Amino acid sequence: GENVEQHPSTLSVQEGDSAVIKCTYSDSASNYFPWYKQELGKRPQLIIDIRSNVGEKKDQRIAVTLNKTAKHFSLHITETQPEDSAVYFCAASIHNQGGKLIFGQGTELSVKP
Amino acid sequence: GAVVSQHPSWVICKSGTSVKIECRSLDFQATTMFWYRQFPKQSLMLMATSNEGSKATYEQGVEKDKFLINHASLTLSTLTVTSAHPEDSSFYICSARGFVTGKSSGIHNEQFFGPGTRLTVL
Numbered sequence: 405g406e407n408v409e410q411h412p413s414t415l416s417v418q419e420g421d422s423a424v425i426k427c428t429y430s431d432s433a434s435n436y437f438p439w440y441k442q443e444l445g446k447r448p449q450l451i452i453d454i455r456s457n458v459g460e461k462k463d464q465r466i467a468v469t470l471n472k473t474a475k476h477f478s479l480h481i482t483e484t485q486p487e488d489s490a491v492y493f494c495a496a497s498i499h500n501q502g503g504k505l506i507f508g509q510g511t512e513l514s515v516k517p
Numbered sequence: 518g519a520v521v522s523q524h525p526s527w528v529i530c531k532s533g534t535s536v537k538i539e540c541r542s543l544d545f546q547a548t549t550m551f552w553y554r555q556f557p558k559q560s561l562m563l564m565a566t567s568n569e570g571s572k573a574t575y576e577q578g579v580e581k582d583k584f585l586i587n588h589a590s591l592t593l594s595t596l597t598v599t600s601a602h603p604e605d606s607s608f609y610i611c612s613a614r615g616f617v618t619g620k621s622s623g624i625h626n627e628q629f630f631g632p633g634t635r636l637t638v639l
Contacts, residue, residue, distance in 0.1 A: 445633075447610060503549065507563075510560050
């Protein structure tokens, strides 16, 4: 089955710097890659997603890139702010296999003022 | 739109008892619902996938007789933890996937998460 690896497990940056989180997946049939932000005790919140027919997607300070050949995708956050501090999860799913999400291990991002 | 609720938000029970958790899609029809378990400082682990009117599909290592899932309607799925033990204490989160009113193309992949249920077994 699908396996998603996420790095780093923790990331500390200064306010205003950029943060990059990377994920790799194993199943080449995966075609949907969402990123979630989760605050302590809360539900995961979708922040951006990308489908396999697109190489890059951007939404204000957040961008995601996908390399299908290498089976990896990355989250880029620019001009980080303290409120960006949270745990971020990547995930992968295969639409025609029910769309179940397989999550990465998570990255705890800390943005220091 | 696309709101998912869970009830209860937290529950404390004695070892050996059963606990039922409800997951509801409030403003859309959920053709598929998913149940996840999350231990402290860990990722979300998929437990099972349920489709309305059919049996749930459990992930490897998840005991189907212990974690009973019922998806009786397009807006409700329930997870019952039977004979709960302290090691079952966790954060249980559901998600729902389906067609959201107003979006003509439907939401084929996006899942909408419930707020989670914190289960503590004493």
